[in-house]
Amino acid sequence: MKQLLLLRHAKSSWDDPGLDDFDRPLAERGVKAARSIGRELAARGWLPDLALVSPALRTRDTWRLVAAEWPVQPRIAFVEALYDASAADILSQIGQTDASSGSLLVIGHNPGLEQLARQL
Template identity: 45%
Template sequence: MKTLTLLRHAKSSWDDPVSRDFDRPLNARGRKAAVTVGRHMRSERLSFDHVVASPAVRIVETVEEIEAGYGSALAPAWDRRVYLASASSLLDVVHELPAGADSALLIGHNPGLEDLILLLIPDRSGDVLRDSVEEKFPTAALAVMTFDVESWDEVSADGGILVSFTRPRDLDPALGPTSE
């Protein structure tokens, strides 16, 4: 059994005059959301054998704030391939996760993360969690999926179960879509 958790970076600032998208930092709301999600991860006792993350500034800052709420270092392997990657590219990263890791966290960007969930989780009538992801996988959202496989390279389309999907607004209504 393998558990894959996906985390989208927290809300970034479009007001910051950076020259590259890669360098966009978090805004204040994003920082608050990331700390809140980190606390949620701690309360749910989520743990990871391996963490992979995009090296974009907004991801690096998301990791710092998540760690503050989580109370522990995530120590991600920074992988440039995750930056703005498609679902198929992200699946390649998943297939390369270490064999000894039973639980992995992948921190990245949309639309790739949302598309990866929709690829890996079968579209079944009445699946409220999957339907919620399909509606929107907002910033700082967290999705936990399980796969009844022995190795990461066996993870395939429609092969997973979406165990949980948590948006920042589920944890604190003030982090809701009013200013999305």
């Protein structure tokens, strides 16, 4: 793998306090930001061959909006282990991917993603 992209899900909504954390949707601000980051990634040529995405609603929605801005779609895997994962867990998932991929995108959650970025 030549390039690793780490992306925390876009801003999520807290409008429904009774909703399970896994099922929280994106806030309107998050929807706009996800589209914007998708355009920016495309403009920079940072398009992954493979995306590993936490299956939580807000990460799936972030993925959908980001990838909608790209001219080609990479392979995608929704990985249960990325939900609420530690830095070590995320790194383990990265290590299990096909090393022939030129670029990998991981969409997950803090604090794990932020801790991994600092460690790297």
